[in-house]
Amino acid sequence: MGDSHHTLLRPVFNGSLRIEGRPDRLTRFAGTPLLRELDERLGVTSGLAAQLEDPRELHRVQHSQTSLLRSWIYTMAVHRSTETATSDLRFDPALRLAAADGRGLAPLDDDQGLLASQPTFSRLLGALSSPKNLGVLEDAVFDSTARAVHAMNGGKKLEPITLDIDSFPHPVCGHQDGAEYNKHYGGRVFHPLGVMLGETGHWLGLKLRPGNVHTADGATDMLLKLVDKTQAEIADVADVRGDAGFVAGDLLNTLDKRGIRFAFRLPKNGKVLKKLAEDHNRRPPGRPPQEPRTWCEEVDYQAGTWDKSYRVVLVSHERPGELFLHTFFIVTNYPTRVLDSGQVYDHYRERGTMETHIGEHQSVVEGFLSSSNRPKTTINNHPVQKRSKPIDAQAANAAALCLHGLAYNLLNTLRLLAGESGKLMAIYEPSKLHLRRARERLSTARDKRPRRGVGQASDADCVGEDGRDLGPSLEGAASTHACPRSLLINDNSTKTRKPHWGKGGGLPVAH
Numbered sequence: 001m002g003d004s005h006h007t008l009l010r011p012v013f014n015g016s017l018r019i020e021g022r023p024d025r026l027t028r029f030a031g032t033p034l035l036r037e038l039d040e041r042l043g044v045t046s047g048l049a050a051q052l053e054d055p056r057e058l059h060r061v062q063h064s065q066t067s068l069l070r071s072w073i074y075t076m077a078v079h080r081s082t083e084t085a086t087s088d089l090r091f092d093p094a095l096r097l098a099a100a101d102g103r104g105l106a107p108l109d110d111d112q113g114l115l116a117s118q119p120t121f122s123r124l125l126g127a128l129s130s131p132k133n134l135g136v137l138e139d140a141v142f143d144s145t146a147r148a149v150h151a152m153n154g155g156k157k158l159e160p161i162t163l164d165i166d167s168f169p170h171p172v173c174g175h176q177d178g179a180e181y182n183k184h185y186g187g188r189v190f191h192p193l194g195v196m197l198g199e200t201g202h203w204l205g206l207k208l209r210p211g212n213v214h215t216a217d218g219a220t221d222m223l224l225k226l227v228d229k230t231q232a233e234i235a236d237v238a239d240v241r242g243d244a245g246f247v248a249g250d251l252l253n254t255l256d257k258r259g260i261r262f263a264f265r266l267p268k269n270g271k272v273l274k275k276l277a278e279d280h281n282r283r284p285p286g287r288p289p290q291e292p293r294t295w296c297e298e299v300d301y302q303a304g305t306w307d308k309s310y311r312v313v314l315v316s317h318e319r320p321g322e323l324f325l326h327t328f329f330i331v332t333n334y335p336t337r338v339l340d341s342g343q344v345y346d347h348y349r350e351r352g353t354m355e356t357h358i359g360e361h362q363s364v365v366e367g368f369l370s371s372s373n374r375p376k377t378t379i380n381n382h383p384v385q386k387r388s389k390p391i392d393a394q395a396a397n398a399a400a401l402c403l404h405g406l407a408y409n410l411l412n413t414l415r416l417l418a419g420e421s422g423k424l425m426a427i428y429e430p431s432k433l434h435l436r437r438a439r440e441r442l443s444t445a446r447d448k449r450p451r452r453g454v455g456q457a458s459d460a461d462c463v464g465e466d467g468r469d470l471g472p473s474l475e476g477a478a479s480t481h482a483c484p485r486s487l488l489i490n491d492n493s494t495k496t497r498k499p500h501w502g503k504g505g506g507l508p509v510a511h
Contacts, residue, residue: 013040016104027094036098042147045069048140063116070099076407090115129395137402145202146233148413160238162198164354167215178394180211201357203405208398215245241351253307263348266329277327292319296341313341360435365407369397
């Protein structure tokens, strides 16, 4: 007599596939069908592919654009680099099932079911670099967030939300088009600009920029466009937060005219601000405490580029054992009756979560932006008879950045659902799960419910409808923890819950 395997999940996108708990390990990334299930119900990849132009000749197409996009995004989500798709991952049975258009076990066919090779992904980037496709990709980043928010909030809009804007470096190898030396970061980089939904940590927009541009370059146009789209589809925008690099220009005046609150840090390089800090750098009376302390006070200040005077809050930090105070300024148009100076400081501090999310994006899903035209004179020792048309390498890298953003948003949605539900497949996790941890659960999650006569947890793996294994024994296991709420297995049943729009959220099937 053998132990009966417990079915953890039967994906909707492929009824011939089920994920069950068993002690042996059959695939490294058996959790990728859960990514496909989440993606399928949100309709992110399918909706994106329907809007993209495909310049290929149909009679020569082996991999559809939809399957190529899935392969790219899922590979970024579970392994960070699409280069791995050309080696072991293109043979991985779970990833092949997750990325394929076909159902049943046809994706496991040795001749037709392999994932695309590296040259195919390069040609995909070339196709996505066209002006129309690049615009569609940039809109898809916002669309993926809107779909996730609607699904998690029962199809309703959120309460007024906060937008965080920031830039970050993207190091490059070699001399990529658009990569320039940036003195602040001390190297050749791209300098992307991003806007994030403060309440959930999803990217609303990503824009690739040359490495030597100013932090606020293009920020006003990008932010106002996203404010309009956010108010139309997600929620009213309560305020915008950013660091000192975005104070330059007319961004503050524009936001104030539109009635949008803001809180930005002011740069320290102004002589007037330094003088103001010196005049107010006075410690409170009494013996200095043994613990750090912070206090805030308001000062009168108006920059030359401001149409009017805004509230400026001086924040002073005192650290034990240090002679001088640490100070910085925050400019805001919040009325005092809404937020006092201490509350302005507390609200601005919450912007640090965006920097945490950017760090997750860079360390977990951000791959290489290495598209570059390298003309060849020979192929297999034979002269090139016909040269292909050079691509816009910087536009190709911009398209890759948007795909990275889609992979991040998908993982972030998975992370939020896991933390919000509290218990997935009897696996307990903190409410704020790190993105790296969420990705690890796609490979190492286990079904920890005790079984009769079995005292140990077993891993989850993919098997076919007929019960046969879908791959060789490899390191890793499946993710049950990553399952969205509408995919949860009831503790008293092996059936999946039906998707719904009712109270408490749930992911609807996209049409």
